[in-house]
C-alpha cells in the first residue's frame with residue numbers, strides 16, 4: 001500500500017471530528033472522499049499531509065507527496081511565474097517543462113505575469129493545483145481541487161487526474177459533491193467521524 005491510515009482520531013476541544021478513520025490505498029488508484037460540510041474532510045487531508053497532528057492513530061505514506069489545500073497558500077504579491085521559480089527551488093527541479101505544460105493545459109498562461117492579488121478565485125486555484133503537481137509526486141492529496149473551475153478546466157482536471165493514475169500515481173480527492181463517482185476507482189463517505197465505503201462505478205483495479 002502506498003497510503004495507509006490506521007485508526008486516526010481528531011477532536012477540536014470537545015468537538016470530535018474524526019473518531020476512527022482507517023484507509024488503505026494502493027499504487028495507481030484514484031480515490032474520492034465525500035461528505036457533508038463540516039464532516040471533517042479537510043481535517044483528514046491535513047492530517048494525511050502532515051500539516052496537522054492526529055490525537056491517535058498513524059499515517060504512512062510511501063513516496064513523495066503533493067498536497068493541494070482547500071484554500072490556496074500563495075503569495076499575493078508574486079506572479080504565477082514567480083511561484084513556479086520559487087517552488088522549482090524548493091522542490092529542487094532541474095527544469096520547469098512539466099509546470100509549463102500544466103500551465104498551458106489549465107489555461108493559466110495568459111495570467112503568467114500578473115500578481116496573484118489580481119487573479120480570480122478559479123485562476124488562483126489553478127496555480128494552487130499546479131504547485132501541488134509540478135514535482136510529479138507519487139501521492140497526491142487534493143482538497144476540492146476544482147472549486148471555481150469553469151467546465152473546460154474541470155474537464156482538463158479529470159484528464160490530468162486519469163493521466164496521473166495511468167502513470168502509477170496515487171490520488172486522493174476530497175469533495176462535498178458526489179457526482180464525480182464514475183471517474184473514481186473507489187469512493188468513501190466521511191460521516192460520524194468514520195469512512196464508509198460508498199459505491200463507485202469507475203474503473204476497477
Ligand SMILES: Nc1ncnc2c1ncn2[C@@H]1O[C@H](COP(=O)(O)OP(=O)(O)OP(=O)(O)O)[C@@H](O)[C@H]1O
Nearest residue numbers: 012017035036037038039040041042043044070176
Ligand atoms: N482549527 C480548527 N479549530 C476548531 N474547529 C475546527 C478547526 N478546523 C475545523 N474545525 C471544525 O471541525 C469540523 C470539520 O471541519 P473540516 O473543515 O474538516 O470539514 P470539511 O468536511 O472539510 O467541511 P467543508 O465541506 O465545509 O469544507 C467543523 O465543525 C469545523 O468547524
